[in-house]
Structure formats: structure tokens, C-alpha cells
Amino acid sequence: MVLVVGDVVGLFQQGTAGEGSDVSSLRLPGIQQQLVDAVLDTGKPVVIVLVSARPYDLGRADAESSAILAAWLPGEGGGEAIANILVGKTNPSGKSPLSFPLRAGAMPYAYNHLAKSAGLPRQHEFGFRYPFGHGLSYTDFTYESCEVDRTKMGTDGTCMVRVRVRNSGTVAGDEIVQLYVHDRFASVVRPVKELKGFARVSLEPMQCKTVSFRIKADMLSFIGLDYSRIVEPGLYDLMIGSSSEHVVWQQELELTGETRVLGQDWQLTTETLVEQ
Numbered sequence: 001m002v003l004v005v006g007d008v009v010g011l012f013q014q015g016t017a018g019e020g021s022d023v024s025s026l027r028l029p030g031i032q033q034q035l036v037d038a039v040l041d042t043g044k045p046v047v048i049v050l051v052s053a054r055p056y057d058l059g060r061a062d063a064e065s066s067a068i069l070a071a072w073l074p075g076e077g078g079g080e081a082i083a084n085i086l087v088g089k090t091n092p093s094g095k096s097p098l099s100f101p102l103r104a105g106a107m108p109y110a111y112n113h114l115a116k117s118a119g120l121p122r123q124h125e126f127g128f129r130y131p132f133g134h135g136l137s138y139t140d141f142t143y144e145s146c147e148v149d150r151t152k153m154g155t156d157g158t159c160m161v162r163v164r165v166r167n168s169g170t171v172a173g174d175e176i177v178q179l180y181v182h183d184r185f186a187s188v189v190r191p192v193k194e195l196k197g198f199a200r201v202s203l204e205p206m207q208c209k210t211v212s213f214r215i216k217a218d219m220l221s222f223i224g225l226d227y228s229r230i231v232e233p234g235l236y237d238l239m240i241g242s243s244s245e246h247v248v249w250q251q252e253l254e255l256t257g258e259t260r261v262l263g264q265d266w267q268l269t270t271e272t273l274v275e276q
Helices: 030-042 078-086
Strands: 002-006 046-049 067-070 128-130 143-147 150-154 158-167 173-183 194-203 207-216 229-231 236-240 247-255 273-274
Touching: 002 030, 046 078, 067 078, 128 229, 143 236, 143 247, 158 173, 158 194, 158 247, 173 207, 194 207, 194 273
Parallel strands: 002 046, 046 067, 150 247
Antiparallel strands: 143 158, 158 207, 173 194, 173 236, 207 273, 236 247
């Protein structure tokens, strides 16, 4: 059974998404949650298709539905795209561009939030239902090896991270390999992790490919106390994962030398290469 739920169409407070349409709850508009619960009560397998411009709390559906397909606002070709996924003609590979928060009280919630002071209790509503970068597939992917070509480099240096990924399932699919970085100590408080690169890898069943990320020190820069963009020496954590929370590999990287102030030619892009 397929059940479609989501936003109410309209602009400027006439709908539930868009400019001027903030809400105080993550519940589905109207009586849609009652409909979801009634359909789940039938005991039949249910696939929920969520057509929306924002994340919602689907209540029991998170645990009791067979699957949830977040279609967002798919446009004119959305119907065909959704149908192809539901019947298995297309293997889904999208990753969520935001986190689905636990409660409205956690908003605004972001995967790259700043850490609280040590020892303070965690607010029980703060967190995610589905993390940034999360997404399922009709196949499985195995991260067989990860390595970095150096563990030390200067504040103007470059390093290479290589990841070997295998489609360990029975159907072809695409995996989105994600690279995150955390600055352990800095003159300005830094996020718990930041996405610094990603690559789509198309794999046939049992096929394996290597993804390479070329990381310049510029990617580790931030705005300092004097409002200049700088790269500081120190310890950084490099992380590889299939989402912001499903981290499969972590390696310490040390930047050495003096703090470098970036001029006009700094580059905040990570080069990627996918090879057999």
C-alpha cells in the first residue's frame, strides 16, 4: 500500500511551506497523521511518500512503515520518478540535504552545530531523526579501505584521501561517499564536523572502485577573530562516511607551521576522482 502525504499548497501563509510559512510543529498538516495511523492499523505493508519542502515528524511511520520516500518538491517529472523508484525500476541514491530533527524544540538543528561546553547536559529534544547525508538504497555498499597519504602537512599543503567502495548487494546502485573534517582546537569555536567533499560512485553488483579526495589546506580555513580568513596549525580529524553520522573511518591530520592568512586566490573546493 502506498500513502502520499505532505505540504499544503499555497504561498504567503496560505500554505505550509515557503516564505512567510513558518510553523510551530513538525506534525503533518491537518488530519494527515490520523490518516497515517489508520492505514498503519490495517497491518498491511505501507510505503509513505512524503512530498514536502521541509522535514516532518511522521510519528509511528518511522518505526512501522515498510519505507519512507522523501520526494521533496519533485516538479513535473516527479510522478514518473517516484513510480520508477516504487516499482524498483530505479534504485534510489539521493542523500538528505538536511537533518530531520527530533522535535520542533530542536530547531534550527544542523549537523554542523557547535559543541556545548563540556559537562553541560544534552537537551533531550536536541538531535535528529534522520541525519544530514542519510539515504537508503536497494543494495548495500561496503567501505573496504580508507587511507590518507600523509598525517602531517603545512598550512599551505595538500593531502590525498583514498576510499575503496564495493557494491556488496545484488543490484546496481550509486553511493555518495562523504568527507567530513573536524578542527579539534582553534582560536574560534568550530563545528563538530563539516562536509568538505563528496563523490557519487556508480557500481554494478560486486564491483569495486576507488574514490580520491584531494584536500587543500584552504579547505580547513575559517574567519578568525580579526575577520580575516586563516588556516591555523593544529590537529584535525578527517572522516569518511555514508552520512554525517555513519562514519566508517577517521584519521588524525596535523597541520604544521605558522597561521596563514589567505589572500585573494584561496580555493574552497575539494577535487575528486573516481577510478576502477
